[in-house]
Amino acid sequence: MSKDRAPSPLPTAPMEGVDESTWLDVIQKMDEVYTRLIDDEVELEKKNSELEQSQQFIFSVLSAMSDVLIVCDERGLIEQTNAALCELVGRREDQLRGTSLADLLADEASVLAARTAMDRSEAPRGGQGIELNLLDRQGQPVPVDANCTPRVGANGKRLGTVWVGRPTAELKRAYHEMRAAHEALKRTQQQLLHSEKMASLGQLVAGVAHELNNPISFVLGNVHALSKYSERLRSYIAAFHAHQPEALLQQQREKLRIDHLLADLPSLIDGTLEGAQRTADIVHGLKRFSAMDPEERKPVNLVEVIERAIHWVQKGRPAPVPVRWVPLQACTVLGSAGQLQQVMMNLLQNAFDALSTVPEPMVWVEMGCTGEPDRPTVCVTVRDNGPGIPPEHLLRIFDPFFTTKPVGKGTGLGLSISYGIVEQHGGRLTARNTEGGGAEFVLELPRA
Template sequence: MPPPDSDPPRSPAPPQPPGMDDTTWLDVIHKMDEVYSQLVHDEIELEKKNVELEQSQQFIFSVLSAMSDVLLVCTTSGEIEETNAALCELVGRADEDLRGTSLFDLLADSDSVARARTVLLNASPTRLGEAVELNLKGALGECVPVDANCTPRIASSGRRLGTVFVARPTAEIKRAYQELRAAHEALKKTQQQLLHSEKMASLGRLVAGVAHELNNPISFVLGNVHALSRYSDRLRTYIAAVHAGEGDQALAHLRAQLRIEHLLSDLPSLIEGTLEGAQRTADIVNGLRRFSAMDPEERKPVDLNQVVDRAIHWVAKGSPRPFTVEWHAGAPCMVMGSAGQLQQVVMNLIQNGLDAASGAMSEGPRLWIDAATEGGMVLLHVRDNGPGIAPESLTRIFDPFFTTKPIGKGTGLGLSISYGIVEQHGGALSARNHPAGGAEFTVQLPLAA
C-alpha cells in the first residue's frame, strides 16, 4: 500500500498533435473569441436594422393611410401591388382583396380601360408622369370620375417595374375650383368697390369748385332767357298791332318805340349764347358723370394731354387755395385705356403734390408736369416743391392704407389704386425724390398702336 501522505498517481497527458503547441492553441481560442464577438455585433446590428426597417414601414404605412388622394401601384401588366386607405374607401374593398387583382376590374367603362392600357403599354414614359381621366367603380357601384397622374416605377437597374397612379376625384377638384373662382370674383368686386370709393372721395373734393363752374354758364343762360322773354313781349305787342290793321305810320312809330330792328339783330346772338351756355353746362355734367361712373373694361385711344388738362382744371376748381402749375401740352400722346381711370390717376398725383407742397409758404404750392414719348412709351412726370418723401416711406408709398397724412386727412388708397390702374393699362408708376427738391411721380404707359 502506498503511504497515506503520498499523491494519487496521475494519468499521463494526452499526446499533442504533431506541430501543435500551447501558442497555437491560444491563437485558436483568440480567433474563436473574435468570431463570437463579431457574431454578437452582427446580431445587434441586424436587430437595429430590423427596428429601423419596421419604423420605416410604419412611417410609409402612416403616410399612405393619411393620403387623401387615391394611390394605386401596379405591375406592367396591371396587377395591383399596393393601395392606400383612400382607394379602399372609395371602391369599398379591403387592401388584401385588391392585391393581386387587375387594375382593369376597378374601371367603370371601356374608355377608361383603354386609357389605362395605353399608359401601361407606353414604352417610353416620362418620369414627370402624364395626366389621364379615369372612371372608377365606387363602393355603391356608381361611376366616380378621377383625375389621375401616372408615373413609371423604375428599378435601380433602369428596368420598368410598373406604374404608380395618384388620383383625386374630379368633383373635389371642381369644388375647389369653384371656391377659388368665387373668392376671385369677390376680390374683384371688393377691388372695384375700393376704386369707386376712392373716386367718390376725389369727386367730393370737387363739389365746391363744380358749383362755381356751373354758376357761370347757368347765369349766362338765365340772363339770355330773361332778355328773350322781354323780346317776346315786344314782338307779341307789335304782331297784335299788325293783326289789328294799324296804319303804316302807327306801325312805324310802334316799331321804333319797341326797337324791333335792334331786337331782331340781337336775337341770333342771344340764341347762340344760350345754346353755348347750355352746352357748357351739359359738358360739365357729362364730365363729372364719366369720372364718377363705374368704368367699363373696354379700352379706347386717349390723348394723355387732354387727360392732364381736365385733371388740372378739376383740381383747381376744388382747391381751397391757389397754386401754380407749369404745364405745356405738346404733341398728342395717345395711349389705349379708360379716360376716366387715367384722369383719376392724374388727379390723385396732382392732389398729393398739392398736399405735400402746402407747407411751401415762400412761393406757395407749385407743380411741374410734363409728358414726353420715349421708346414706344409715354412718360408723364408730376413734381412738387414739397419736402419730398422720407427714405423709409419710399418702399411703402404704394402699399394699401399707407399714408403720411394726419388721421382723417387721407385713406392711404389713392396711390395704391393709381398703381393698380396704371398696371392694368400695361404701364408702371414709380416715385422718387427729385434732385432739385420735392417728390416726383412718373407714369409710364405704352403708346397706342
C-alpha cells in the same frame, strides 16, 4: 457571423492501400468545403437581412404615399396596392389582390380609358395622364388624375401596368374656392376704386357748383331777355295784324325797338346754346369720371386727360395754385380715360395739399418721351415745392391705408389705387424727393 467547426472524424483503423498522407489530404479538403459552406451561409443570411430591410423600406414608402398606387398584370388584375388606395376604397390589400382594376372604376368611360391605356402597345416610358373615376368606400365616384406607366421585365417584355393617381376632388374644390375668392377680390378692388373716385369727386363739388353757375346764369339772363323780346314782338305783330296805318306801324316799330331786337336775337340764341352746351359738357365730364370703367382699353389722348384733371382739381380748391403745364403736342396711350384722369387728379390733389403752408406754392407738370424706339414711353412728372416726403415714408407711400394726413382728411387709398391702375396699364408710378426740395411723382406709360 461564424459557427464552431466540429472536429473532423479520423478513421479508427487504417485502410489497405491508403497511407496516412492521403487521409490528411482528404481531411483538408473536407475542412475547406465545410468552411466554404459556413461562409456561404453567413453571406446568405446577410443578403436575407438586406433584402428584408429593402422590403421594409419599400413598404414604408408605399405606406407613406398620399397618392394611390395600383400594380396590375398584363390582364389588368391587381397584384399590389398601397395604403392610400385601401383607405380610399375601404378594402384591404389581400381583398384587392387578384381582382380586376375595372371593379374599382365608377363608370364605363373610366373602364374604357383604362383598358385603352393598358392595351396600348407603345406606351411612353414616362406614362400618360388619364382622368378616372374610382369608387370610394361609400360607393361614390371620386375623380382621380392618374398616370399609367408600363411595367417591363428584364427581357423587355411588358409585364403589366403601374397606376399612380391623385384624387382631385379636394384640388377642384380648392380651385373653385380660390376662383370665387379671386372674383370677390376683383369686385372689392373695383368697389374700392370707385369709392376713391367718388371721394375725389366729392372734393370737387364746390368747384363744380361754381363752374356750373357761370353758364347757367348766362343762359338764365339770355332767357329773360328773350322773354321780353317775345312780348315786344307779340305787340308789334298784333298791331300789324290789326291793319293799322303805316305811320302808326313805323312809330310802334321804333318804340318797341324791333330792329335792335332782331339784330340782337342771333347773339342771344348763340349765347344760350353755348351756355347750355357748356353745362352739358361739364355734366358729361362728371358722369364720365364717376362712372364705372369698362375693362376694355381704348386710345386715350393723355394731354386732354391731364388738362381736364388740372381744371377740375383747380376748381375744387378754395384758392387756385399756380400750375406750370408743359404738354406735348400729341400723346396717345392705350387705356381707360376715366382711370387715368383719376390717377392724375390724385397726384395733383396730393401736390396741392402739400402746399397748404407754403408761402409761394407752385406745381410743375411736364411730359416727355423715353424708352427704346420700338417701345416708346411717355413720362409725366408732377412736382411741387412743398416740404417733400419724409424719408421713412418713401417706402410705404403706396401702401394701402397709409396716409400722413390728419384723421378725416384722407383714406390712404388714393396713391395705392393709382399705383394699381398704372400697373394695369403696363406702366410704372414712382415717388422721390427733389434736390431743391419738394416731392416728385413720375408716371410712365407705354405709348399707343
